[in-house]
Amino acid sequence: MxxxxxxxxxxxxxxxxxxxxxxxxxxxxxxxxxxxxxxxxxxxxxxxxxxxxxxxxxxxxxxxxxxxxxxxxxxxxxxxxxxxxxxxxxxxxxxxxxxxxxxxxxxxxxxxxxxxxxxxxxxxxxxxxxxxxxxxxxxxxxxxxxxxxxxxxxxxxDTAFHQTLPPAAYTYAIDAKLAAAHRIRRYGFHGTSHKFVSEAAAAFVGRPLADLRQIVFHLGNGASVSAIDGGRSVDTSMGLTPLEGLVMGTRSGDIDPAVLFHLARRAGLSIDDLDDLLNKRSGLLGLAGVSDMRDLESAMREGDAAAALAYDVYVHRLRAYAGAYLAALGGADVISFTAGVGENDPGIRAAALATFGFAGIEIDAARNEERRGGMRVISTDSSRTIVLVVPTDEELEIARQALAVARA
Structure with missing residues (x-):
């Protein structure tokens, strides 16, 4: 059984x-x-x-x-x-x-x-x-x-897949003794999804996982991106907590830490207030009043300037991480989009990679716009990097891992 x-x-x-x-x-x-x-x-x-x-x-x-x-x-x-x-x-x-x-x-x-x-x-x-x-x-x-x-x-x-991060990727540049005492480092999240998608992508393109440099965008209400080299996570956007990294539905993602000091001193916000602000009242919700990308794009079509700015900020962060991870990997053989936004929003996929023609990454507009389920290629035949949509299945990945342990 x-x-x-x-x-x-x-x-x-x-x-x-x-x-x-x-x-x-x-x-x-x-x-x-x-x-x-x-x-x-x-x-x-x-x-x-x-x-x-x-x-x-x-x-x-x-x-x-x-x-x-x-x-x-x-x-x-x-x-x-x-x-x-x-x-x-x-x-x-x-x-x-x-x-x-x-x-x-x-x-x-x-x-x-x-x-x-x-x-x-x-x-x-x-x-x-x-x-x-x-x-x-x-x-x-x-x-x-x-x-x-x-x-x-x-x-x-969720953090296990990212335990292969090298020290340079998981270490924060703060007092080393204090960081060690309180276990402060980058851990990364969405690991079951990044693992599932990177392995599924390798099987789909018919190449050994160990030979591939991959970037996986997990874009849902929570969002993260990982650089995966030979099946091993070598960098990821989320950090000590799932707050760091990309702009999300209600989370800020990357922010200058001094913003918190400033808000504490000038706006009188407490630690709990700041936690609530960055986790529950920021991201797309903080910028445009809606946390769902579908609602944001609907507002954009109606001429909402705040929604347009929120969209641009979201895409700007995607491109920044894509560029960083291309540099970290020395190029990418496969880039995959997954989760609710990644699987269903062709506009976000196209915008995220629109400026990477210099790296030989080309999205095929017709393939990208095609509305159908399942794994599929959305890059051109001449693209140096294969770009995929890969439906994630975290439950199946958890089940596979649980069964392996039970049978061991």
Whole structure:
């Protein structure tokens, strides 16, 4: 059997997928949300082959419930009830492992890790580096281990893929002793996506991963870009936290640290105020009042000057990182775009690489504008760098890694 349950837990919700790793088929997926509230909500979707369609055709049926959900443990009972009532049967499709997304593994975890009580303690201790994420991830782990006590549970860390960064890339130029004492360095995030996409891209172009210099743009509400040399991450835009780097939906990305001192002194903002500003009220939202790229582009078409400026700032940052990583790698064999914006916004893709003709990078306008799913080439046949759209699948990557650990 190769069935794995993947769990991505937040503070008041968790998502799940039941996958058959060998066939790469999603058997069921769901969301349990508003945990801790009287109006809790669950959605459970079952995926079945179409009885009369092509082999690839699928039918989906979605079931919803509203009920109080006291905590994550109660949420897992709701999930188990959904499987029991609507399928697929967990007796016939018993997971051989449960894979958990954990945001921050610090420098301790550089590969998928079998969860033990000691590993839980370490995840909790690393919450100081990810206070919004690790505690919530740990809640999901504890609840899942109660629901599935006889199955191996595996933590897959967002930061793990970037543990190959060289010291020059992960070291901040501050007092070395202070940095070491407080574990201040670049860790990087979205690692499961960058790993999945870089490996999928290598398979698609038919070249060994070890031979390729790649740049991967993961562009969603959260956004990051990585330089990947021979399958190893050698630089990435996010840092100690997911705040650094590209402009995002609500996060500022790169900013002069002195801006914070200035706002503290002149505007009277506290540490918590500044944290809220940069993480929740900046990025596209701070510049234009909307955090979704589709809304931003709609406002641009209506002549909104603030939206146009926000778009230009967003693209400017993409180009800056693309140029930096081309220099770091000595050129790129493949550039891939993934996640919500990267997969679905041809304008952003074209704008991000519009100035790189000098490096032989050419986007084919017709290929780029084509609206269809799946992996595809969007560069010209004469482009020195192959440019791809690669749909990411972080759940499948987590499932693969969890299954490998369970079978080891």
């Amino acid at each position: 190769s069935v794995v349950l993947v769990v991505n837990s937040g503070s008041s919700s968790f998502k799940y997928q039941l996958l058959d790793v060998e066939s790469e088929r999603v058997l069921a997926s769901g969301l349990v949300e508003r945990i801790g509230q009287a109006d809790g909500h669950s959605t459970h979707t079952v995926t079945n082959p179409h009885p009369e369609g092509a082999a690839s055709a699928m039918l989906e049926a979605t079931y919803e419930r509203e009920l109080p959900i006291a905590d994550h443990t109660a949420g897992f009972r709701v999930m188990l009830d959904a499987f029991a009532e609507h399928g697929p049967s967990l007796s016939d499709n018993a997971p051989v492992a449960v894979g958990h997304r954990v945001v921050h593994g610090g420098a301790r975890f550089f590969e998928p890790t079998l969860i033990t009580p000691l590993v839980e303690i370490n995840i909790d201790e690393l919450s100081v580096l990810a206070p919004l994420h690790n505690p919530a991830n740990l809640e999901g782990i504890k609840a899942a281990r109660t629901a599935f006590p006889d199955v191996p549970h595996v933590a897959v860390f």
